[in-house]
Amino acid sequence: MKGDxxxxxxxxxxxxxxxxxxxxxxxxxxxxxxxRRADRRGPTLLAVLxxxxxxxxxxIIGGALAERRAPGQSTSQPAPTASxxxxxxxxxxxxxxxxxxxxxxxxxxxxxxxSVRATLPTxxxxxxxxxxxxxxxxxxxxxxxxxxxxxxIAYRGDAGSVLVFxxxxxxVPSAETDARVGIKLVRRSPATxxxxxxxxxxxxxxxxxxxxxxxxxxxxxxESEDLRGDDLVRIAWSLxxxxxxxxxxxxxxxxxxAGACASADPEATLxxxxxxxxxxxGDATQDCYAVELVEFTGPALGQGWASRPKASxxxxxxxxxxxxxxxxxxxxxxxxxxxGAWASPPTYFFLLAREGxxxxxxxxxxxxxxxxx
Amino acid sequence: xxxxWNALYAEQAGALFGLLVKHTGDREVATExxxxxxxxxxxxGAPDDEMSTRPWLFRIAVNLARDHHRRQKLLxxxxxxxxxxxxxxGDPEIELVHRALRxxxxxxxxxxxxxxxxxxxxxxxxxxQGIGDEAVKSRLARGRVAFARAFTRLGGRx
Numbered sequence: 001m002k003g004d005x006x007x008x009x010x011x012x013x014x015x016x017x018x019x020x021x022x023x024x025x026x027x028x029x030x031x032x033x034x035x036r037r038a039d040r041r042g043p044t045l046l047a048v049l050x051x052x053x054x055x056x057x058x059x060i061i062g063g064a065l066a067e068r069r070a071p072g073q074s075t076s077q078p079a080p081t082a083s084x085x086x087x088x089x090x091x092x093x094x095x096x097x098x099x100x101x102x103x104x105x106x107x108x109x110x111x112x113x114x115s116v117r118a119t120l121p122t123x124x125x126x127x128x129x130x131x132x133x134x135x136x137x138x139x140x141x142x143x144x145x146x147x148x149x150x151x152x153i154a155y156r157g158d159a160g161s162v163l164v165f166x167x168x169x170x171x172v173p174s175a176e177t178d179a180r181v182g183i184k185l186v187r188r189s190p191a192t193x194x195x196x197x198x199x200x201x202x203x204x205x206x207x208x209x210x211x212x213x214x215x216x217x218x219x220x221x222x223e224s225e226d227l228r229g230d231d232l233v234r235i236a237w238s239l240x241x242x243x244x245x246x247x248x249x250x251x252x253x254x255x256x257x258a259g260a261c262a263s264a265d266p267e268a269t270l271x272x273x274x275x276x277x278x279x280x281x282g283d284a285t286q287d288c289y290a291v292e293l294v295e296f297t298g299p300a301l302g303q304g305w306a307s308r309p310k311a312s313x314x315x316x317x318x319x320x321x322x323x324x325x326x327x328x329x330x331x332x333x334x335x336x337x338x339x340g341a342w343a344s345p346p347t348y349f350f351l352l353a354r355e356g357x358x359x360x361x362x363x364x365x366x367x368x369x370x371x372x373x
Numbered sequence: 374x375x376x377x378w379n380a381l382y383a384e385q386a387g388a389l390f391g392l393l394v395k396h397t398g399d400r401e402v403a404t405e406x407x408x409x410x411x412x413x414x415x416x417x418g419a420p421d422d423e424m425s426t427r428p429w430l431f432r433i434a435v436n437l438a439r440d441h442h443r444r445q446k447l448l449x450x451x452x453x454x455x456x457x458x459x460x461x462x463g464d465p466e467i468e469l470v471h472r473a474l475r476x477x478x479x480x481x482x483x484x485x486x487x488x489x490x491x492x493x494x495x496x497x498x499x500x501x502q503g504i505g506d507e508a509v510k511s512r513l514a515r516g517r518v519a520f521a522r523a524f525t526r527l528g529g530r531x
Contacts, residue, residue, distance in 0.1 A: 014531035015517045018524060019474075019489040023394050024464050028386040031379050034408050038415035190443055217503075248440065 106138040109155075115143060116151045124148075124243070125167060125215045127187060127222075131238035131324070133231050136163055161226030163235075171212055171219045181229075181372065183323070184363050185292050186236040187220075187244035189213045193372060195229050203228060203373035211236045215245050229372030233323035237353070247295035260284035262358035266326035267316060269359045270350060274332055277311035290353045290362040310335040314345055322370025326352045326359060329368075376419040376426070382411060385427060389434050392490050396438040396482070398471035406441060410434040431491055432501045435483050442479060469529045476523035481516035488513055 113128050120126060132138060132155070140156035150168040157163065174180060174194040181193045191213035198205040210223040211232045222232050261276060261284060263269045273288040285302035286294060294301050314331040321327055331347040343366075351369050353362035363369060389410060393403035410433045419426050474482040480502075487493045487501065488509075495509045502509070521531055 011517055011521060011531075015485070015520055015524075016489040018470060018529070018531060019395070019485060019520070021466055021470060023391040023467060028390050029404065029408060031382040031386075034382065034411045035378070035415070037408065038412045 103132055103134055103136070103138055106141070109138050109141045112141045112143050112153055116146060116153065119146050119148060120151070121148060123216075125187075125218050125220060126240075126243050127165060127167065127220050128240040128242075129165065129235050129238070130240055131235060132163070133157075133227065133235075135161065135227075157226070159226075161224065163222070163224045163227055165220075165222055167218055167220045169218065171214070172210065172221060172223075174210065183211065183233050183236070185296055186211065186213045187215065187239055187241060188247055188292060188296060189215055189245060191236060193229055193233060195372060199229070199373040209372075230323055230370050233370065233372060237323050237325070247292075249295050249298045251291055251294050251299070257281070257283040257287050259287065261288035262355070262360045264357055264359070266328060266352040266359035267318070269352060269361070270316060270328055270330055271313065273305075273361065274311045274313050274330070277305055277308045278335070280306055282306040288361050290360040291355055292353075293360075293362055308334065308338050319349065319368060320371050322351060322372070325354070325362060327369060328352065378411070378415055381419075381426065381430075385430055386411070388491060389430065392431070392486050393434060393438055395467065395471050395474060395486060395490060396435070397441060398468070398475065402441060406434065406437045409437055413437075428493065428497050428501050431487065431493070435487070435501075439479055439483070469524065469527055472527055473520055473524040473529065476527075477516060477519050481512055481519060484509060484512040485516040485520060 113126065117126055136155050136157040138155065142154045142156075143151070144154050144164075145152040145166075150166070152164060152166040155163040155165075175196065178194040178196050179200070181195065183191050183193045185191065191211055194210045194212070196205070196207040196209070198207050199209065206225045208223055208225050209227065209229045209232055210221055212219065212221040213236075214220075222236055224232060260281075261269060261272045263272065269288060273285070276285045276288065279285075282303035285306040286299070289301050311332045311334055314333055315329075316331075317329045319327040319329050328350045329347070330350060331345050333345045334342070348364050348366060349368050350361055351363040352359040386407060390403055390407045393406050394400055397403050397406065410430060413433055414430055420429055474485070477485070484498060484502070487498050488495070493501070495506050495513070498509045499506045524531060
């Protein structure tokens with residue numbers, strides 16, 4: 001026993017000595033530099049008032065348009081109101097465009113989310129769906145758990161299927177054998193899709209697929225034994241953003257180069273992206289990328305591409321959509337050696353998200369992304 | 374209490390920079406995060422209790438480092454950002470410490486750094502991380518073993 005203690009003591013001494021190794025050249029910038037950054041003023045009052053004016057105008061126009069679109073809608077459905085306050089149904093606040101396969105929120109569903117909002121503290125993350133597959137019955141909604149710290153909301157669907165939205169203080173561990181796929185950003189946070197091995201052999205297998213992510217000290221998840229992973233991802237990517245974390249790098253494309261790259265046609269966005277290589281215009285390149293991605297990674301995104309050699313398209317091929325996003329396989333040639341570890345010719349899969357009326361790059365990789373079983 | 378930020382910066386900037394270099398493995402990033410720590414602290418206003426100012430500053434720093442690692446995880450999938458350069462610490466020993474820490478979970482690495490590098494007590498770390506003293510003790514014990522394994526596997530000598 002004494003030997004164990006001595007050995008533990010030796011280990012602690014050794015680890016402490018190694019970790020404590022001093023850093024060489026610790027010269028730090030002068031304090032004035034930090035002070036200037038801290039004192040840098042935020043948006044002017046005029047800008048804030050203008051922004052508020054634009055939002056109010058958008059709400060008025062949006063309301064008028066909604067009335068024009070749905071003149072016969074039942075008056076029993078609660079009208080969307082401002083989010084955040086207890087007892088109020090959060091207004092869906094999300095960028096993806098409406099999908100033809102989505103279904104409208106029911107009064108029962110609205111009431112369930114209203115209860116969640118009213119029970120949680122104001123800062124509690126409520127991740128409410130704006131898109132659900134038609135197989136889910138939006139009138140069959142059940143609150144399985146609701147405390148100030150957590151909630152579980154279950155939807156029922158065709159053939160007894162169940163879809164769960166949950167929030168709590170701990171993550172739900174995946175089985176060791178589950179495949180875990182990073183699906184990038186859900187409500188501005190990195191998320192993981194876990195898929196049991198059985199669904200790769202049989203996509204109809206009844207096995208829990210789960211999208212899970214963290215917001216502050218809370219863990220949120222969407223899971224189902226019945227829906228395909230791709231549907232869960234699509235639900236996750238279209239969640240209401242009302243209580244999502246604030247962007248790390250807020251971006252207003254209206255002050256940048258909106259329209260320099262993004263297009264209503266995903267292929268056109270990619271073609272423009274390639275023409276912008278080597279152009280030295282990082283702001284234009286940035287318009288190719290999804291706002292959520294720029295807001296997460298920072299304004300440097302796209303700058304590297306603008307300083308690459310010129311690129312010419314070799315091939316562009318539409319592949320299966322994933323999570324409701326367009327997927328393209330693109331190959332190109334650089335006019336000169338770009339350095340680094342680029343394949344020759346570079347060939348990438350791009351996933352483009354619809355933001356308002358245009359498509360922007362949300363993800364890219366050397367292997368196809370989804371569709372997930 | 375009116376905080377003398379200039380004095381606080383002079384006292385703590387070097388130590389914060391050291392912790393962030395070991396945490397991030399990149400001197401430029403560490404410099405940026407150290408400055409951002411103070412920017413956020415100045416904007417938020419220091420706690421009234423002078424004793425708690427130092428842990429508060431370090432908590433901001435490790436949270437920023439954690440956010441940085443999350444972004445890096447995402448950036449690994451995005452080869453067009455201009456961030457492709459390999460960071461150069463200019464110090465093979467510290468590079469080894471960083472690589473061994475990266476082999477640990479972020480919670481274990483942060484706890485080890487706060488305790489052994491920055492000199493915080495278990496109680497202080499418990500308060501900073503919102504966990505119990507036993508949890509800190511456990512993280513330190515597991516962290517030491519995991520760090521020692523990773524460090525020697527990478528060629529370091531304890």
